[in-house]
Amino acid sequence: MTRIGTSDLNVFPLSLGGNVFGWTADRDASFAVLDAFVAGGGDFLDTADSYSSWVPGNSGGESETIIGEWLASRRPSDVVVATKVSQHPDFRGLSGANVRKAAEASLARLGVDAIDLYYAHFDDESVPLEETVAAFGQLVTDGLVGHVAVSNYTAERIREWVGIADRLGVARPVAVQPHYNLVHRNVVEETIIPVAQEFGLVLVPYYSLASGFLTGKYRSTDAAGQESPRAQGAAKYATDAGLRIIDALEEIGQNHGASIAATSLAWLRAQPTVAAPIASARTVEQVPDLLAGARLELTADEVEQLNRVSEWTPAQA
Template identity: 30%
Template sequence: MTGQKAPQMIYRHLGRTGLKVSALSYGAWVTFGNQIGVPEAKALMQQCWEGGINFFDNAEVYADGKAEEVMGQAIKELGWKRSDYVLSTKIFWGGKGVNDKGLSRKHIIEGMKASLKRLDVEYVDLVFCHRPDVTTPIEETVRAMNFVIDQGWAFYWGTSEWTAQQLTEAWSVSKRLNLVGPAFEQPEYSLLAREKVEKDYLPLYKEVGLGLTTWSPLASGLLTGKYSKGHVPEGSRLAMEMYKGLREKKLIESNLEKVDALRPIAEELGCSLAQLALAWCVRNEHVSTVITGATKREQIEDNLGALAVVEKLTPEVLEKIEKAVNSKPEPLPSYRS
């Protein structure tokens, strides 16, 4: 099955900001610096570009900084106009030194400078607090992120895998100090991971206009259908020794059964399993962009084809999907009589 061909890209505002990002984006996690170098990255990013993708995601920790170097060099060789693309990095794990990790003012500023040097750019559009740092006061982190913005090193700041409570506290501090709050969050979101996006963050979409740049829409490749019990394709993400824990977590019988239950739905729509999973994420109105990863040109082509599937997700089809995966979070309790 060839799947859908890519329609015109959809662009959405990132939360309540004025910035527009492509509904599908491309990230460097796992692949850049580990599986692919500059020549391959350059070819894949150009294909994304031609498909309308304008947002490229990275982090200081990816391949110990090499992912940023690879992406930065690829962009330089491609010669893209800086205002035409959106670039991000994330700060938290910067090295082995006692102050090389976390969200202290020291590491945020030093980590930011180091990322910009590796990416070989004057600024990134977005900077994320890659994880919450419970050992650093949120006020210190909020002030440091605002300093980064004031210096012109980034235009917007956000978080990744923070709880709703932590985000609420960050916004409370930001408002009290008349500073810029976190405009977006980067949570895991797929048919197999829905709690934060569909339940925990629900009040924040309206209250602060929280935008989402979601990751792992294919559950580390599980939702492509290429994995089965006892079979992990050579060269795939879950075949890598460094992701042994992820493999043990994802490749469980209940997840594989859900993937099998989705197959007839994808066949009925005339699309691949991956396109169905991606389209399902894109259709969520709270998701600004869905971050994808790919090491091959055909994977990018297939990913882009997911945009044509979005309009096919009618209430009837969505109901079939819900029955297949049975993963919808329990609704928030209501105390109204």
Template identity: 50%
Template sequence: MDNGKIALGATGVEIARLTLGGNTFGWTSGPEESFEVLDAYVAAGGNSVDTADVYSAWAPGNSGGESEKILGRWLAARARTSGPGRDEVVIATKVGVHPEFRGLSPENVAAACDASLKRLGLDHVDLYFAHFDDDSQPVSAMAEAFSALVDAGKVRAVGLSNLTAERMREWADYARDHSLAAPAILQQHYNLVERKAFEGEYMPLAAQFGMVTESYYALASGFLTGKYRSAGDIAANAARGEAAQRYLTPEGLAVVDALADVAGAAGASPASVAIAWQLAKGVGSPVASARVPSQLVALFAAIDLKLDAEQVAALDAASAPFA
């Protein structure tokens, strides 16, 4: 894998070209499987792990924080062995929709950060994201709250996710004008079947303010791997397949066919091609999760897979209905 890292402005934080999503930890992956995935990800050269305080409150019997707890246990276990040190792994988490910490009021942001640090067993996180917007709060208050966490040494860099581009721009402007910790990274929904907002609004915004971009649902809940081509395929994997249901359209399946064609010519998997396309489009670090270590192979292969202009154009054309 290309081990080149991406610097998040002047924050001192550098992330890998592929970020490991932690939404599966405590949901479709138990602690042992999660540890195996984390070990394999770091062994392959990855350093950036993305979670959120709400992961995985949606799963029966869970209340939120399960992913952070597993990640914290993994970090503690690695510290007792010859595994990577804390400074070698970039930990990102998010605030905004945990059942006990909803919203982005300054008080809630501070309390939620402390709760996340406790679950993770850390004294700071590298990236702290506003997970979803809170339109009851002025942008100025949110920007001040996140910057205060940086000043307190609890957060190294600020990230934004799922705010409108207008509110992100207002945040970045306010931070610049008031000498606060500016947003260094934005994370939005983006893939071959979700292109319009990211390409039209968020990429230009990131370029304007020097923010690194991350994309979540990089494989469209598994749809872009090619494993979901019918309602029967969805039903066979009910835990995660349901989210891919909406892409089972002629237009969506045409994208899967185009991926298969490019993958065949490149000697790669559709998953690798789907992520390589994002990198070719300028995404800094796609976020993708893996339930078991074997699923990481295709993800990492994407980093070294350089699509040519003709291949990118073919995928652009096939996914044009989503642009």
């Protein structure tokens, strides 16, 4: 188990991503994945109010609804649910009033009394940051949210948020959710990790497996021809440099009887301030690798080998 920053949340060191629920995994498939994850020891779920509004026929909130129905059906004990605000088509932005309405809508879809971890999904510079910070703080004071977090924020804005929270006497963020993995390191390591260390925050990285590239599924520079929803995101990493990372992951994984995906997640967990990488599964068969990645401990030499082979990979947006 690992603690989420200065909070009272102790979680399994991998978060199951809910972005696929209502998208590439329908309700039944999502239930099966959630069942397998919890049966394997998982207890940390990540979603957002906007998932999966980009799917034709969807309007946003589908992932939260599926998770809420699963929670009501299974009534698991001690499952920690994180969700996010700012991108739902009906609740865009981070004005104080919007944050409140969006949180109430998420609570209704999830069917819970309080959101354990509530993220500002993307920074909204059209709203004074003090207004947003105060709104999040009020949600904590009112018991609708357990803890505050931020996603896709720059180090400067995180520092500013913490300063405002302290001045207002409201809850500080306890976690940061950045895009971070073996093929996307530079910005996080140079700017986000130092500010997390400064304020006792932890990282809960998304795109931990680089849209599937770090599973080893794409083993040639010819991956651009793939047509699945996630393949297009992974194809850009299938360069000579990216494939050298896959080869190193495979070699190290073989030493542990572990997959490329599990080894990649283990590297991420070994990085400073990282608490629980986020990874999604659209089928039950994909869950064991995620669970293994939360338990695999690499040696210092293995971590350093992966650091070296990925050091000069350009960061991709």
